[in-house]
Amino acid sequence: MALFTLREYTIKATRQVGRQFKMLTHPIPSAVRALSVLLFFALFLPSNEGYAQTQVAALRDYHQVAVNNYYNSRGYYFEDQHHDLDKFVGEWEGTGFGGYQWRTRIAVQKKANCHNFYWSDALGLELSIKKDGKDAITPTRDLIPGTSFIQGFGLRWVKQQQAVDPNIYKVLFAYGVSDEPYRGTVEVLLYINATHDTIVIRRGYTIEIEYSANIPDYIPSGGYLAEVCTLRRVKK
Numbered sequence: 001m002a003l004f005t006l007r008e009y010t011i012k013a014t015r016q017v018g019r020q021f022k023m024l025t026h027p028i029p030s031a032v033r034a035l036s037v038l039l040f041f042a043l044f045l046p047s048n049e050g051y052a053q054t055q056v057a058a059l060r061d062y063h064q065v066a067v068n069n070y071y072n073s074r075g076y077y078f079e080d081q082h083h084d085l086d087k088f089v090g091e092w093e094g095t096g097f098g099g100y101q102w103r104t105r106i107a108v109q110k111k112a113n114c115h116n117f118y119w120s121d122a123l124g125l126e127l128s129i130k131k132d133g134k135d136a137i138t139p140t141r142d143l144i145p146g147t148s149f150i151q152g153f154g155l156r157w158v159k160q161q162q163a164v165d166p167n168i169y170k171v172l173f174a175y176g177v178s179d180e181p182y183r184g185t186v187e188v189l190l191y192i193n194a195t196h197d198t199i200v201i202r203r204g205y206t207i208e209i210e211y212s213a214n215i216p217d218y219i220p221s222g223g224y225l226a227e228v229c230t231l232r233r234v235k236k
């Protein structure tokens with residue numbers, strides 16, 4: 001049996017209403033019945049997300065799936081089938097740009113909800129950044145619900161190689177109202193080495209949508225892929 005989206009069901013029901021008005025001898029009772037059909041379609045039939053079966057794909061294939069579906073990955077679950085995320089897990093610390101002391105705990109979040117659009121295994125970063133014994137403001141806009149972990153964004157697609165690099169992971173540092181005076185979003189990239197005992201954090205793009213970005217000074221203000229911090233593993 002063919003599966004229809006809620007939009008397709010609603011269109012079909014609306015057309016049925018039109019036919020009821022044009023063809024039947026007693027339009028008022030008929031219209032009521034037809035509108036009842038339309039109400040059924042609008043309220044009781046499942047949405048596209050709930051009705052369609054979740055499709056599972058490898059986390060490494062996120063970019064390819066999105067491209068093949070015209071950048072629509074709705075309803076997919078991107079599973080870390082190659083265990084690329086596991087090597088990032090642990091506790092890390094180091095000194096970064098501007099003399100800030102970084103300490104972070106990294107964990108894997110299974111099937112994280114990505115803006116109610118798709119699901120993905122993701123890294124979560126719990127940050128502590130200090131200078132001269134004082135805590136710096138860390139981003140809170142993209143925390144995993146109910147936790148203090150920033151939800152990661154995914155493995156990096158390297159355009160020149162037309163492939164995913166499983167040793168580079170993207171995280172968005174998104175600063176919101178509770179992070180005043182900072183606003184905006186900056187992409188940071190986690191580069192892990194071959195022995196999995198060092199992570200170099202580099203800055204990516206700055207994202208400005210509603211306002212000009214104001215980013216903390218523990219992130220270099222310019223220079224794509226400028227080094228932010230080098231972290232050493234202290235605990236797995």
